Amino acid sequence: MRVLYIKSGYRGIYKYLDDSIMTALQENDYVWQAVHPKEAIEGVERIVSSLQPIYMLTLLGDYLSPSILQYLKTKSIKTVCWLTEDPFYMDKTVRKIAAFDYICSVDLGACKYYQSMHKQVHHVPLGTNPAVFHPIDSNKSNSLLLLGFPYPSRVRFTEFLMEKSNFPLTIVGRGWNDHMKAWQHDPRLTIKNQWLPPQEVMKCYNEAQIVLNPHRQYNCIHNQNRLGVISESINNRTFDIAACRAFTLTEAKMDLASFFTVNEMVSYYNEQDCLEKIEMFMREPAKCETMALGAYKRTIQEHTFSHRLAQIHNIVM
Numbered sequence: 187m188r189v190l191y192i193k194s195g196y197r198g199i200y201k202y203l204d205d206s207i208m209t210a211l212q213e214n215d216y217v218w219q220a221v222h223p224k225e226a227i228e229g230v231e232r233i234v235s236s237l238q239p240i241y242m243l244t245l246l247g248d249y250l251s252p253s254i255l256q257y258l259k260t261k262s263i264k265t266v267c268w269l270t271e272d273p274f275y276m277d278k279t280v281r282k283i284a285a286f287d288y289i290c291s292v293d294l295g296a297c298k299y300y301q302s303m304h305k306q307v308h309h310v311p312l313g314t315n316p317a318v319f320h321p322i323d324s325n326k327s328n329s330l331l332l333l334g335f336p337y338p339s340r341v342r343f344t345e346f347l348m349e350k351s352n353f354p355l356t357i358v359g360r361g362w363n364d365h366m367k368a369w370q371h372d373p374r375l376t377i378k379n380q381w382l383p384p385q386e387v388m389k390c391y392n393e394a395q396i397v398l399n400p401h402r403q404y405n406c407i408h409n410q411n412r413l414g415v416i417s418e419s420i421n422n423r424t425f426d427i428a429a430c431r432a433f434t435l436t437e438a439k440m441d442l443a444s445f446f447t448v449n450e451m452v453s454y455y456n457e458q459d460c461l462e463k464i465e466m467f468m469r470e471p472a473k474c475e476t477m478a479l480g481a482y483k484r485t486i487q488e489h490t491f492s493h494r495l496a497q498i499h500n501i502v503m
Contacts, residue, residue, distance in 0.1 A: 187499060188217045190239040190263070195223040195249035202384045203245060203270065206315035210491040223249035230254050239263055241502045245270055247282060255285050264288065264502055270312055270422075272296035273404055273415035280413070283307075290498060294441055295404070295418040308501050311445075312422035313491040318384045319429035321482070324392040328376070330464065331394035333358040333387060334423070339403045341365045346457045348375065353464065358382060358390055384426075391430040396464060396474070399423055399436035420445065425489045428481040433474035435463055445489060450480040 189211060194200040204220075211218045219237050221230060223244065234257075241264035244250055258265055267286040269279055272293040279296075283289050283304050290310035291297050300307040330353050334340060347355055348369050356376040363370070363379040370377070382390070391397055402409075404417045418440040427434045428451070436442070438453035452467070454460035467474050 187215070188237055188239045190234065190237060190242040190258075191218055191220040192223050192225075192242060192244040192247075192250060192254075193220055194245040196246070198381070199384070200245065202315070202318065203312070206313075206318070206491045207243075207245075207495070209315065209317065210495050214492055214495065216495075223247075223251070223254075225254075227251075227253050227257060230257065234258070234261060234263065241266055241288075243268065243498065247286065252285070266290060266498060266502060268292075268310065268498070269296065273299070273411055273413075273417050274402060274406070274409040275411065276413045276415045277410040288498075288502060290501070292422070293417050293419045295416045299413070299415050306501075308498075309419070309441075310494055310497055310501075311419060311489075312425070313489050313494040314422070314425040314429040314485060315384075315491055316429055316486060319388050319391070319426045321431040322389065322392045324389075326393060326395045328356045328390075328394045329354040329468070330396050330398060331356050331358070331390055332398045332400070333382075333390060334400075335359050335402075336361045336365045337402055337406050337408065339406070340400050343398075343400050343457055343460075345369075347461065347464075348372065350461055351464065353468065356390075356394070358387075387426070388430055391427050391432040394432060395471070396467060397427050397432050397434040398460070399427065399434050401437045401439065424451075425485055428478075428485040428489070431478050431482040433467070433478040434481075435460055435467070446481055446484055450477055450484055452477065 193204045208220055219233050242258055243266045245268050247267045265286045266288040268290045270292050272291045273296040288306045289304055290308050292311045294309055297307050297309045354374045358378040360381045362377050369375050401421050420439045420442050424436055436453050438455050454463055
């Protein structure tokens with residue numbers, strides 16, 4: 187299994203994704219080498235000549251030059267692009283999918299749209315990295331945790347919880363201070379107004395009694411999705427939370443049942459439904475632990491980056 191991995195070229199969370207994929211390649215006995223997407227064509231030619239890869243895998247492909255893709259095509263090396271931000275930037279992704287032999291997308295809605303334009307489109311969600319996201323001893327010092335960028339729907343959701351619930355809430359992410367000024371002196375609310383690296387996020391998940399997982403909306407003003415492709419899939423945070431053996435209430439998505447049973451993960455359909463489930467599960471910590479354990483076992487057995495690479499390998503081969 188000889189694979190050329192071309193990194194995303196992005197920092198932040200994408201460094202974690204790149205590192206996790208390379209770790210999975212290493213641990214599963216792939217013969218591989220990684221390069222930056224802006225590597226000079228001469229460097230890529232030397233690597234290809236030595237490695238003789240069967241296929242190339244890249245995330246997003248935003249910084250990958252057409253000359254490198256054309257060179258790989260002349261060498262009959264299959265090209266795979268894993269689109270991990272779908273459907274939020276569909277306006278630009280639809281313009282580049284034709285350049286690759288295989289398209290893997292994290293979202294079912296995006297896959298359905300691409301399939302009218304490309305013959306090899308496959309639903310491959312991100313996995314988790316158990317070396318980063320894992321259980322640790324914790325006294326569950328935080329009642330409710332919401333982690334993520336303050337998209338408008340998440341801000342409304344948070345305001346609803348502050349108005350209707352008495353449970354302490356911790357929110358984590360850059361920009362939250364600007365949106366929660368009306369609540370900044372409320373003793374129930376803790377704001378960590380910063381982007382946290384994955385290792386710190388792991389600690390946050392472990393410290394929470396309930397992790398809330400509202401998803402990004404397909405029509406958010408921050409998106410580039412004028413096509414209006416509706417997101418249908420759970421986010422990768424779902425697997426990271428489960429890998430920490432943390433109990434989560436996740437926004438209902440069409441494909442949740444494809445990954446977890448109702449005895450492993452609980453979903454909610456709207457703000458009121460979420461609040462009612464918060465109140466119920468806060469009274470049943472033993473049930474939360476049992477469900478979180480089930481989701482943890484399922485994730486380690488089926489939803490790591492190693493499992494996703496095996497899926498991609500089977501698609502290509």
